[in-house]
Amino acid sequence: MLPSCVTASLYSLDRTPEKIDFVTTGRTTVDATLAEAARIAGFDITGAELIRDGSNVMYRLPNRVVARIGRPGTEEVAAREVRVSKWLTKSGLSVVQAVADAPQPVVIDHRPVSWWKLLPDHRPATPAELGTVLRSFHALSAPADPQLPAHDPFSHLGQRITDACDVDDDDRAWLNGHLADLRQRYREFEAGPRRVIHGDAWQGNVATPDSGPPILLDLEMVSLGRLEWDLIQLAVDYTDFARITTEDYESFVTAYGGYDVTTAPGYRTFADIQELRWVCFALSKAEARPDAAGQARHRIACLRGDVARPWSWTAI
Template identity: 75%
Template sequence: MSKNRMAADDALADAARTAGLDITGAELIRDGSNVMFRLQDGVVARIGRPGTQDVADREVKVSRWLTQCGLTVVQAVADVPQPIVVGDRPVTWWRLLPEHRPATPAELGAVLRSFHALPAPTYLDLPEHDPFAHLDQRITDTPGLDDDERAWLQDHLVQLDGRYRAIAAEPGGAIHGDAWQGNVAVPDSSPPILLDLEMVSIGRREWDLIQIAVDYTDFARINSKEYDSFVTAYGGSDVTEIPDYRTFADIQELRWVCFALSKVEDRPDAAEQVRHRIACIRGDVPRPWSWDAI
């Protein structure tokens, strides 16, 4: 058992005592940077990363705000303390999702259209979205890169930052921050449910359209009919047609490279995938690319 898992087990036990919840028979759902357990009575416990109390608190508040606005989202449990902090790790409590599947492109587009139509709540003090958050640290600190790869990634990051800052500022709004089909759960007999509220922030709405657009233009993970259905459901705005699309797409792909970097120490297969992803964004591999999930 990993140290992360052992610490999460201890945090779960302490937090459950404070909340008055029974963790008998708790079943592990996910063992990652956030650890999740299925409890009795349809409750899910989420143990966050150390030092993320503010993020956890905001997730709970965002869930309640979106629910009040009529958007179907993952539900924070009412009438229990939220979050409970144990050893610098926040523990939050959520309602178990019904059986579901990932959203289709059209379903994702429709959910984002409804989400983006909402005025940002000033009382939540949502942070400003930063597409470059933590990327420099991952490139600098992660082992397994040779000097040439590290230097190229650092230079690429600087160039992308310059390209992004040169884009004319436009009015922003509340964005999800990690909008892809897997973050919308679609049960058989109820509306799609928006998940993973950790990155909800104030930013350019283009960011919520980029992941699926890149899936279409650079990876061929979806076909033209599916992408057109996404654009139509969103309201007709096609992010691939804006002048700065390539800048947004290149930043998103660098983020995916850096996500793979973050897994190198824990996953033996991650280093090979990092090298492949770097070769792709350097132009050594022609599109459409194929990247393995990590």
């Protein structure tokens, strides 16, 4: 099957926000979505700044508001994310706050746009701070509302491999085989206990302000699943990428309560699935961004054993 490539987006993620002039530039789909949603919700988008172009596209608007534009067909996910924020706030956790008096979400051509309060000045969490937040988060019981979905670690992976435009037939076949093997390996562990998990827990999704407690971000993947998924990203940063020191990793384990996921029987399976997810994310951005295409090829080479650990992967 040939990949269903899409037209490259005008915008690429930069490390500095990109100011968008909605009056003088051409309108891309995401521009038009933001402009129409803001008109309906009553927000001014003059001088809007691109914060992130990832699975969701985020803009900083005037009056300390952030617009979060979801993928087509994720209306239910966006609505649940707003409700999750309210539930976690009532539970006593410090989390990113939805704008209370705005329509949530506004849906334009099947793309949901939700509205959030801009965070105060902050830095990413330390490993110990991440461990502390996850310990409190994992102590929560599942809410009656919102009803949380089951976590699916393989969500979208097969489609992203199929749709990838910048991958040769050999690599595509290998990735499909690797995905099938991981599904088989995971069946041994998927019947384990299900708890409330964040689903994308890493240091960048916990913001530590200059004053006050760390703030949990990106609530889109909050679900019911294995607690290991919230521990795995920092663990592979330590074991496979050497991005953090032994001291920092041990501080994470201690803050979480002493459980070291790298000693779990299924650690290698969880780690391999997480790393495939990172590869597939790079593939999903490769058509629009040459840097992502090169990074995807490098990541595939790592998974195939052509590059020895510790690996060095550039953020996308």
